[in-house]
Amino acid sequence: MKVFFSEEHRRHFPQAELCGGEFVTPFERPSRVEYVLGRLKEQGLTDIVAPGPVDMAPIRTLCDPGYLDFLENAWDEWKAEGFAGEVIAANFPARRMQISRPPRNIDGKVGYYSLASETALTNGTWAAALSSAASAQAAQAHVAAGAKSAFALCRPPGHHATADMFGGYCFLNNAALVAEAFRRDGAGRVAILDIDFHHGNGTQDIFYGRGDVFFASLHGAPEDAFPYFLGYADETGIGAGEGANANYPMLPGTAYDVWSGALDTALARIRAFGAEALVISLGTDAYKDDPISFFKLDCPDFLDAGRRIGSHGLPTVFCMEGGYAIQQVGINTVNVLEGFLDA
């Protein structure tokens, strides 16, 4: 399996994550991908290439123009305002407030274009997010050109990002870009399966009214887990998208027996949907020792999950999402890929 990866990801390394009322070193940090790269090489997956330049056109098609302008200029506007820290949201359009009027002031704009305040935007964030999207685009192009599968080792991740909001460590929704690219390349129906511990709220939001892209997510119940305000089982899509959204929220302590049942159900739904291409939001924070999650999957479970996904035989792009147990993120992530290849 070919792997697409850009060293530009290093340009996104905030010093601060708001967690428990304190600033901590972000769980989503550059070293995560070092462990994945190390494990890939260890297991002989050595076809690792840098993507070409990012294709902005599909990003402009997917995202709100004001949001893209914000991502590109936020750091400079923030510094021009005299703020000493990194760009972090301190306000937001809450219930019953204006949700369609972006402020002029950068402090307000950050709130308008964010869905959480744990994630800081820095000087290099925009470049890193674009390089991450470029890896996703290159992986999709590789599969569209005939390969059975590819792995986009994306950083920063993407599944929490909507077309107009960042948060949960995500800025551009890589999985959504891949799904849209498959559609443009001729696939009539595409499925996105999100196995990250956290609900892929951004991806769901982007395709919620669409009948051509099926979204399924296995995740910690929103009552108990970030992003808290999306991911309920009764969110099934709207309009043309009714029935094309499937959430599998699960409770604290969920282990592989229950989780794999949800995986099989989701895969059966995807098969019934008639997907011609598959995008996997590949987070491995369902791992039992993940520091910010509460499922109980063990390392071999990821190998088995990869096999189940692979058994469906669909052209598949994997996009890296979360996974914060640094020592195991490489093993678990590559286990999914190896299981897929073994299927």
Add this chain to the structure above:
Amino acid sequence: MKVFFSEEHRRHFPQAELCGGEFVTPFERPSRVEYVLGRLKEQGLTDIVAPGPVDMAPIRTLCDPGYLDFLENAWDEWKAEGFAGEVIAANFPARRMQISRPPRNIDGKVGYYSLASETALTNGTWAAALSSAASAQAAQAHVAAGAKSAFALCRPPGHHATADMFGGYCFLNNAALVAEAFRRDGAGRVAILDIDFHHGNGTQDIFYGRGDVFFASLHGAPEDAFPYFLGYADETGIGAGEGANANYPMLPGTAYDVWSGALDTALARIRAFGAEALVISLGTDAYKDDPISFFKLDCPDFLDAGRRIGSHGLPTVFCMEGGYAIQQVGINTVNVLEGFLDA
């Protein structure tokens, strides 16, 4: 003029305010009221008394039960979760997310019940917020019993708090409690005039569908100033409240010539409305050297503003809101009261 003030306010003193991507000592701090108390005594306003116990019934009538439960227990739940810092929101129900499903997890509940992440909740916040509300209640009772006016030296302030969200340094909406108390005591129509630099989004939100309580606010334009997502001139009320909400957003650099024109217009609207009692959300952060605001009022302007308010002759309760230029917050606040008494 009788002043109601509780020493319990000291129990709310967060160490952290999220500002410019950093933690700073909160602008809204206990010493603010020391300067107001000092100036009151200097000017002979020495009838300063502690309120009686808070009356919970009107607070329960005004607020969402889940919100009150949250305020009371947030600190304990936060600490039980193992968080080391103060209670600060790191996530929130953003656009197109679930806005009617409070999470079980305290980290999610904080996001659900907040409208900004600059404001920390601490061990003593609930007690302080209740003591602040008690001062407002006592001031209203004093006026309802026949006094022409009273000053509730409230801390924490209240005008950003809705019936179900804290933020902008506010937890319980004192001005709204006073207005409701006037209604219960027989006033057919009540007006709230908010002269704090920031839009009184919480107060507006509480009365937006009501025709019996008129709300007017003079404030920094939402495009440029916190709370950013409410306070536009075209927000005029809804349903029975249509026409009973008047916003006067003004641009950076606005001085007293323009500001006083808006004040006169607001007072004329209140007179035309037929208010029988008046509540003033008394913030003095419109002052030219306020560290987080951008109007250009000078100290004597507050004296004049007080005169204009007083000339309407309505039974009036002043509730302390913002004002962060520590050296002048006493002078400016007491100037409004003295102007009122001179009218």
